[in-house]
Amino acid sequence: MGTDANTQALNHPPARLTGAEIVWATLVGEGVTDVFGYPGGAILPVYDALRKFPIHHTLVRHEQGAAHMADGYSRASGKVGVAIATSGPGATNLVTGIATAMLDSIPIVCITGNVSSKVLGSDAFQEVDITGITLPVTKHNFLISRAEDIAPAIRYAFQIAKSARPGPVLVDITKDAQQATAIFDFEAAKPRPHRIHPMRKVEESGLAQAAELIKNAKRPVILAGHGIIESGAMEQVRTLAERAQIPVALTLLGLGAFPASHPLNLGMMGMHGESWVNHAIQDADLLIACGMRFDDRVTGAVATYAPKAKKIHIEVDPAEVNKIIKVDVPLIGDLREVLEALLPRISSRDGGAWLKTIDGFKGDSAVRDIKNLPDLGHLYAAHVIHDIWRITGGNAIVVTDVGQHQMWEAQYYHHEQPRMLITSGGLGTMGFSLPAAIGAKFACPDKEVWVIVGDGGFQMTAGELATIAQEGIKINIAVINNGYLGMVRQWQEFFYERNYESTPMVSPDFVKLADAHGIAGLTVRTRGEVEEAVNTARSAPGAFLLNFKVEKEDTVYPMVSTGSALHEMIRRPGGKDPLEES
Amino acid sequence: MLHTFVAYVEDLPGVLTRVASLFRRLNINIHSLTVGHSEQAGLSRMTVVCEASAEAGHRIQASLYKLENVVEVDDIAQAPSVTRELALIKVAATPRSRSQVFELVEVFRARIVDLAPESLTIEMTGVESKIEGLIQVLNEGEGRILEICRSGKLTMRRGHHTSGVLKAMSVSADESAEVPAEDGAAVEQE
C-alpha cells in the first residue's frame, strides 16, 4: 500500500462502477501493480475494463502458470501475488498452482470468472464449482454474485492471504456481477480486523521454560524453517544463534533464512540433508524449531526422531503444534514477536564443545563432497550448480523445479539471504520453476534470475517460454538434462531393483525449442565449457537457455529412505568413487 | 475416544461444507452433526460428535478455528455437560397391537405424536442409551419398526454458557467447577 496507484484509488470519491471496474480498482487500492492471467468468456468484462487501470497484465500460456507466477511473485517480494482466470477449465487449471501455494503457505489471490448467477448450478457452458474444488486447497474462498460484494470480498481475500500463516485465497465472481454496477468505496470495503487464532498462546511460563532449557542445553540445535522468512525474523534468529552459540539447521524452504556462510550454519536437514546435520539433530538434547512443521521429509521415521532432545516449537499455526512430533514447550505465535519476547531472557553461552563434536561428525564426508572432486571431464549437475553459484556470487534469485536438480541446488548453491531461493517444497510441483521465475522477475526486475530445472519438469510448463518472449524479460534457464525423470529413477535404483520403468525420457532439442521462441541458447557437455556458457547467458541482453547435458545416472547423496531414522543415511558408495572415470 | 465439539459458525451458504470437509480431510467419520439457530443472530450452533484419537482433539479444534466462518469452538471432552437426542420412531401397529407399544412408551416417558390405522409414531428425547433402549425393546416386541429418524446429539455445558466457559477457563481453570451441578447429572444416568 502507499503506492501512487493506491492513493489514486483512495482519493477516488465513492463512485458507481461496474463490477469489472471494481475488481481492478480494488486491486489498485491494495497496491497491486502486476497480475498474471488468461482470458475467457466468463471473465471478459474484467478484461475489457483492464485498460483503464495502472496494472500490468502478463498473458500466460496455461493458467497453472498464472498461479505459479503469482506465487513466485509473492515468494520473491513478500507481497500478495494475483492470478486471473476464466470459469471452468481456466479455473481448474489454476488448482495445481493454488495447492502449491497452500502447502508452502504463500499468499496469493486468484480471481476467477463464473457463469451468470441465474444459471449457477445448471451445468452451463464452462461452469465448474471452483469454490467447491478449491475448498481444501485454499485458506478461504468466495463465490460472489453481486457487484456490491466484490470490493469487500477482494479486500478480505488480501487480508486472509497475508495474515497469520499465509496462503492462497480464491474469489469467484459471476459474470452478471462483473457487468452490474455498484458504488465503489474502497474505505468502506475494508474488512473487520483480522481475528487472532484464539489458541495462539505465548505464556510467561513457556518463555521462562524455553530460556531455562536453552541455558542448560549441552547439545542444542535451531531448526530454521520457512516461517522465519514469512515472519521476517531473520535478525532475531541470528541473534539467538549467536548469543547462545547454537548451530542452525535449515529446512529446504528455510534456506536463506540464515546466511549459508555463517559459522553456525550447519546446512540443510532431512532426506537429502548433510549427514552431519542429521546426526546433530539425532544427537541433540534440545531442538528449537522456528517456523517449521516437522514435515516427513525432514524427520525421517517419527518414532526415532531426535530421541534425546527436548523440543521447543515456535509456530504461528496452532494446528501444527504436536501434529507430528510431541513438543515440550509450544510457543504459539508470530515467530518474530515470540523471539523478541524470548531474547531478553537469553544470555551468552559457550557452545564450543558441541560445535566441535558436530565438526567431528563431518569426518571425511566433506572430502567425498562432489564439489571437491577433481575435474575428470564429466559434467555433473552438482558441478554446474556450484559453478553458477560461484559465477553469480550467490546474488541471483534461483528458482528450482522438483527432482534431483532441486536437491543439488539446495546442496551446492549457497543462499545468504531470504527470498533468493524459490522452490516448491510441500507439494513438490514439477513445472513450477519457469512460471514462478517469471513472477519473481516481475517482483524484482533488477535482480538476476536463474531457473534450474530438470528435462522432465521443463516440459511441463515450457509453453511459458512464449510468455517470456512476449514480455521481453531476462531470465536465465539452466536445464539439467539427464535424459531421465531423475529423482524417480533414483528411487527405482534404490527400491525397485533398477527397473527403470517409464523414467527414461526423450526430449526435444531444448536449444532449438528456445530458438523457436526467439530465445537464444547453448548446449553444454563438459565442465570446461560451463563458466563461459554461464557468462554468455548472463551477458546476453534477453532470456537465455543453457542445455546442460549432464551425467545420466547420477544420484543425490546422502539419502534417508522413507521409514528410516534420520541418521540412517545412504551414502555415496565409498570403495570406487562413482564419479571417477571407468 | 468420542469427541464432542460445539461450534458457533456464521449462518452463510457453504459453511456446513467447510466444517464437514475438515473432518473428511482428516478421514474422521462424523457420528452426528446437528445445526440450528443459536441465541445470537446470524450465528448457527453446531454439535459435532466424532470418533478420533485422544490427541486429535487439539488439532480438530485448532483447524476448525482456522476456518474463516467459524467464530467459536468448544471441545467439550469430558467436561460436565448435558447431551440430548431426539428420535422419531414409526412402528407398525394395528388397533389390536397398539397397547403393548403404549406401555413401552409410558415406561420410557416417550410420547405418541401420530396415530394411523396401520402405524404410530413415537417421539422420544433423551440420552443416546435411552433411545437405544427403546429401539431395542420395540424390536423385541410385536410391532415392527418402520422408520427411525434421530437428530444426533445436542450438547451444552452445564452451568456457564458455552461462549462464557472458554473465557472463564482462561481466567480461572476451576471456575466452572464452582457451578453447582444441578439435577441434570442424575437425569442423564437414567
Ligand SMILES: Cc1ncc(C[n+]2csc(CCOP(=O)(O)OP(=O)(O)O)c2C)c(N)n1
Ligand atoms: C507434477 C508432478 N508429477 C510427478 C512428480 C513426481 N516426480 C518427482 S521428481 C520427478 C522427476 C523429475 O525429473 P526431471 O524434471 O527431469 O528432474 P531430475 O530429477 O531428473 O533432476 C517426478 C516425476 C512430481 N513431483 N510432480
Ligand SMILES: [Mg+2]
Ligand atoms: Mg531429468
